[in-house]
Amino acid sequence: MTSPAEELTTLNIPLPPALAPEALPRLIDALVEQGWYLGDGVLDAELCAELHAELAALAEHDALEAAGIGRGKSLQLRRDIRGDAIHWLDRESHAQRRYLNAMGEVQQALNQALFLGLFEYEAHFAHYPPGAFYRRHLDSFRGRANRVISTVGYLNPDWPADGGGEMVLYAPDDPGREVARVRPAVGTFACFLAERVPHEVLPTRLPRASIAGWFRRNASLGGLVDPAH
Ligand code: OGA
Numbered sequence: 001m002t003s004p005a006e007e008l009t010t011l012n013i014p015l016p017p018a019l020a021p022e023a024l025p026r027l028i029d030a031l032v033e034q035g036w037y038l039g040d041g042v043l044d045a046e047l048c049a050e051l052h053a054e055l056a057a058l059a060e061h062d063a064l065e066a067a068g069i070g071r072g073k074s075l076q077l078r079r080d081i082r083g084d085a086i087h088w089l090d091r092e093s094h095a096q097r098r099y100l101n102a103m104g105e106v107q108q109a110l111n112q113a114l115f116l117g118l119f120e121y122e123a124h125f126a127h128y129p130p131g132a133f134y135r136r137h138l139d140s141f142r143g144r145a146n147r148v149i150s151t152v153g154y155l156n157p158d159w160p161a162d163g164g165g166e167m168v169l170y171a172p173d174d175p176g177r178e179v180a181r182v183r184p185a186v187g188t189f190a191c192f193l194a195e196r197v198p199h200e201v202l203p204t205r206l207p208r209a210s211i212a213g214w215f216r217r218n219a220s221l222g223g224l225v226d227p228a229h
């Protein structure tokens with residue numbers, strides 16, 4: 001089945017870019033200068049609306065999985081640390097493919113400008129029900145130092161000033177110093193050094209939708225390709 005957006009492209013009506021073109025050079029400069037980047041109105045609004053609807057449908061059909069801490073055998077469910085429910089993006093919809101393709105452009109730009117050798121991107125939808133939060137953390141796992149850059153895209157239309165759910169970023173290697181407080185408003189895109197920028201999600205008052213993703217370096221050993229997640 002083709003989605004309305006795919007029908008549009010087959011009629012050769014070009015879709016707007018998923019990511020505002022001026023965002024890429026800014027993102028690279030900000031990562032180099034301060035280790036984090038934040039942009040409002042960076043993600044295409046129509047695309048965000050499609051992704052938001054997809055996540056809402058998954059939540060409604062109980063098709064999300066409770067998010068854990070750690071990975072593989074050491075995965076633990078800890079509601080006192082994080083309360084979101086997730087679904088990994090797998091290119092199953094046109095909107096997901098558009099989002100992942102846009103992240104592919106970011107990956108290419110980062111590799112070209114900064115020689116990061118980023119090899120792969122993984123991302124999940126995250127639904128935070130009212131009251132949920134994610135305590136301060138770094139996006140890396142013990143013994144698996146391969147998440148290099150984190151991205152977060154926000155999907156929530158009309159987020160009120162008192163909606164809560166801000167993502168707070170702290171200075172690289174200095175968890176005492178807050179550097180940004182990010183409202184999870186539609187189109188906002190954040191990017192930061194995964195292992196060096198501590199961050200947290202404050203308790204949300206409303207259901208909160210985001211896509212968290214990571215560019216990875218290949219951590220394969222002995223010819224075994226590292227599995228995606
Ligand atoms: C994460 C994370 C932030 C957000 O999933 O690791 O920090 O705002 N998410 O969704």
Ligand code: MN
Pocket residue numbers: 137138139150199
């Ligand atoms: Mn994180």
